[in-house]
Amino acid sequence: MQSRILNQVTRLAVAAGLASALTSGIACTKNPDQTKLQYVPDMADGAALKSQRDFLQPPEGAVTRSAILYPGSIEESEKVLDNPLPATPENLAAGKKLWNSYCIPCHGVKGNSQGSITDVYPAPPNLVDKDYPAHKDGFYFHKMTFGGAIMPAYGHAIAPQERWQIAHYIHELQRAAR
Ligand code: HEC
Incomplete structure (x- = not known):
């Protein structure tokens, strides 16, 4: 029982430490021009497309999971x-x-x-x-x-x-x- 409580306390402490490390990394940079630490940046850094270019059609035979494909002509x-x-x-x-x-x-x-x-x-x-x-x-x-x-x-x-x-x-x- 005691060890379980201890375990909980350790976990909370680790989580709090992690959170403060993250927030200080993200929010407290002195230089506003410096790139901030990004946490899970995969939504922000998508595949780059040149402006004025459309997305490519999927390769022949590709199976869609969610996209709606329209007729080509x-x-x-x-x-x-x-x-x-x-x-x-x-x-x-x-x-x-x-x-x-x-x-x-x-x-x-x-x-x-x-x-x-x-x-x-x-x-x-x-x-x-x-x-x-x-x-x-x-x-x-x-x-x-x-x-x-x-x-x-x-x-x-x-x-x-x-x-x-x-x-x-x-x-x-x-x-x-x-
Ligand atoms: C930047 C200019 C521009 C904008 C904005 C634009 N079009 Fe067009 N549109 C054209 C030109 C130029 C053509 C003829 C050449 C071509 O098809 O590329 C055309 C052709 C068309 C045709 C004729 C197709 C055919 O095969 O005869 C339709 C229908 C059309 N546009 C609808 C739209 C609609 C709806 C919008 C808004 C969502 C729109 N266009 C926005 C420039 C534009």
Whole structure:
């Protein structure tokens, strides 16, 4: 019994010592420019990616545990991916907000390629014209996920649900342009 209590006390003392060593190491550096001691830094130090580069696709035959893999081609995406969200006023309003945050610099407020940076960046096609209104949501979802030859990819930045909301809003813009 006594030895068990002693054991507990020793463990507490070790834990307290460790905690104070850690906190003093982390918090009490005098020089603010000096890198602090990092405890379990594996979340902070991820694999480096160069800016403007997208993540690589997994190697052929790799089995996913949690990621959702989308079809590789835009034609297939248009065929097999359906918008899981209804076009409610809430989803349209959310899509509008996202469109106005991510897409208007190039595509313009109305989707007619009158973006504010198109004098310095290649202008995208007019999305409220030609066959664009006939394209299904899977087409738009794919384009946002993977980008194009010139258009940046947004798969890593805009959540799947938000991409579906934007797809609804693009159709709203197309209806407004009719
Ligand atoms: C930095 C400029 C830029 C931004 C921001 C941008 N796009 Fe684009 N987009 C382009 C350009 C340029 C093209 C045409 C060339 C290409 O596909 O790369 C294009 C093409 C498209 C097309 C036509 C695809 C086709 O194959 O005909 C769709 C749809 C589209 N963009 C949707 C979006 C959506 C939705 C967003 C916001 C999430 C967005 N874009 C943001 C530049 C941009």
